[in-house]
């Protein structure tokens with residue numbers, strides 16, 4: 001493997017921070033995002049501000065290690081896993097492959113999260129929150145009477161006229177295709193993420209995971225990698 005290839009694979013699997021810059025977030029926090037996403041994000045944020053929204057990032061870049069901790073936390077029962085409708089699931093009533101699929105509905109597999117790339121962000125409207133409100137990132141927050149619904153309504157309207165209206169951002173999980181649950185709050189910067197999405201192959205993921213003895217249910221994942229890739233990685 002050449003050095004450039006290694007860097008590319010590390011970027012795709014969340015194994016490097018070399019392409020990231022830090023961006024201010026709510027409550028004096030900082031998030032890491034892809035350096036090319038900074039400017040379009042500020043533009044989108046400025047448009048939102050004109051409408052009275054404080055469009056903030058609650059999740060930007062997420063490393064492989066972080067995703068691994070989430071994955072293992074869910075499969076070991078230390079973190080809750082939810083069913084299709086968002087109700088807590090009893091994992092011990094499922095077989096191994098069912099457990100892995102249940103986790104994949106709401107959480108990406110380490111090495112295959114769009115948040116590894118720095119091009120994808122989860123957003124909320126800080127102006128809509130009351131003091132001390134804990135962000136849930138649920139469909140209820142984003143629709144109907146949900147507190148973030150007005151901002152999402154505005155965003156959906158802007159997106160309806162093409163991605164150029166949102167400076168290249170689009171919603172990869174806007175509709176339910178039976179894989180990842182719909183996530184209106186998840187935005188992706190198309191001009192880069194679409195290239196990364198094409199570059200991230202099954203063999204890159206297989207190579208990365210095969211080396212990871214800490215990944216729970218690794219054998220189940222590798223056995224079903226074709227299906228996982230089709231249903232949960234490719235959009």
Ligand SMILES: [Zn+2]
Pocket residue numbers: 059115120121122183185186187
């Ligand atoms: Zn997300």
